[in-house]
Amino acid sequence: MKKKILWVLKLIVGIILLVFIYRNVYQHERFFSAFADAAWLNVVLGLILLIPNYFIQFIKWRYILRQALKDIPDSLVLRSLLFGSTLGFITPGNLGELARSLYFKGHSRLLITGLNIIDKLAGMLIFITFGLLAMNWLIYLNSGWSTMMNAALIMFDFVLLCCIWILALNPRMLQRIFQSREGKSGWRKNISELLSSLNYLNHSSILKLVWFNIIWFVVIVLQYHVLILAFTEVSYLQSFWAVSATLFTKIVLPISVGDLGIREGAAVFYYSLLGVKKTAAFNASMFIFLINFMIPAFAGSYFVFKLRWESNSKNKHLK
Numbered sequence: 001m002k003k004k005i006l007w008v009l010k011l012i013v014g015i016i017l018l019v020f021i022y023r024n025v026y027q028h029e030r031f032f033s034a035f036a037d038a039a040w041l042n043v044v045l046g047l048i049l050l051i052p053n054y055f056i057q058f059i060k061w062r063y064i065l066r067q068a069l070k071d072i073p074d075s076l077v078l079r080s081l082l083f084g085s086t087l088g089f090i091t092p093g094n095l096g097e098l099a100r101s102l103y104f105k106g107h108s109r110l111l112i113t114g115l116n117i118i119d120k121l122a123g124m125l126i127f128i129t130f131g132l133l134a135m136n137w138l139i140y141l142n143s144g145w146s147t148m149m150n151a152a153l154i155m156f157d158f159v160l161l162c163c164i165w166i167l168a169l170n171p172r173m174l175q176r177i178f179q180s181r182e183g184k185s186g187w188r189k190n191i192s193e194l195l196s197s198l199n200y201l202n203h204s205s206i207l208k209l210v211w212f213n214i215i216w217f218v219v220i221v222l223q224y225h226v227l228i229l230a231f232t233e234v235s236y237l238q239s240f241w242a243v244s245a246t247l248f249t250k251i252v253l254p255i256s257v258g259d260l261g262i263r264e265g266a267a268v269f270y271y272s273l274l275g276v277k278k279t280a281a282f283n284a285s286m287f288i289f290l291i292n293f294m295i296p297a298f299a300g301s302y303f304v305f306k307l308r309w310e311s312n313s314k315n316k317h318l319k
Contacts, residue, residue: 042230067200082300114197131248231280
């Protein structure tokens with residue numbers, strides 16, 4: 001019951017944020033008038049880019065799974081990915097994606113959850129890296145801070161990124177830290193099994209994951225860029241900085257269902273810092289929401305309901 005109330009509250013937060021941003025963006029224009037002169041070919045291209053976007057997600061999820069489970073078929077990988085997309089759609093920060101393990105039968109769910117966390121963190125690693133770089137650049141352009149303050153911020157972020165990357169490239173450090181503690185309680189055993197997923201990683205596999213996620217990141221930026229070009233002129237470099245900062249903000253502020261309002265507000269704010277029209281940034285981010293989140297979530301809803309039907313049928317049979 002508490003989880004449902006919390007979910008409703010976060011949905012309300014997202015809707016309030018979206019309404020507030022909409023009213024701020026469309027002070028002097030009507031919403032539908034902004035679409036009158038839109039380049040719809042760009043919108044179609046943004047939709048087409050969902051294919052490489054999702055294909056890369058499929059490739060990296062399959063790659064991680066097959067490090068531990070060699071016999072996993074492609075169909076199961078795809079179904080679990082779509083299943084996670086639906087659950088991620090209705091949770092802040094897409095955390096529901098971590099429930100992909102529910103779709104696997106006959107395998108350790110804790111192990112698969114551990115692999116799922118690796119997949120999630122690998123993407124966050126790239127988003128945080130480029131996001132911090134973008135934030136530093138935007139602060140430098142707009143804050144009016146002294147050279148000393150900007151240098152201090154850059155140094156702090158550099159040290160932070162070094163620590164994050166050292167930990168990412170040496171994941172077994174987490175295992176050693178945990179295993180150094182005594183105790184055999186149930187939750188420790190579960191954490192130990194969860195961390196066992198790290199046994200299947202080496203420097204080669206980590207570097208492959210890094211490259212997969214860099215390519216994925218480039219596709220996401222390209223989608224934003226193509227969609228915003230439907231409404232205004234903008235350079236790819238502007239999109240790179242604004243989208244990098246937007247994705248970073250989504251990670252830092254997972255406070256609404258499906259990141260509703262956070263994504264749109266961040267995109268409007270960062271693009272406007274670079275002199276891009278607020279309406280264009282808002283419209284593009286809404287299309288990103290429809291294309292990258294609603295379409296996969298709708299496709300994956302079949303597998304969510306299917307799993308529930310199977311579970312209900314099994315419970316009735318047991319009774």
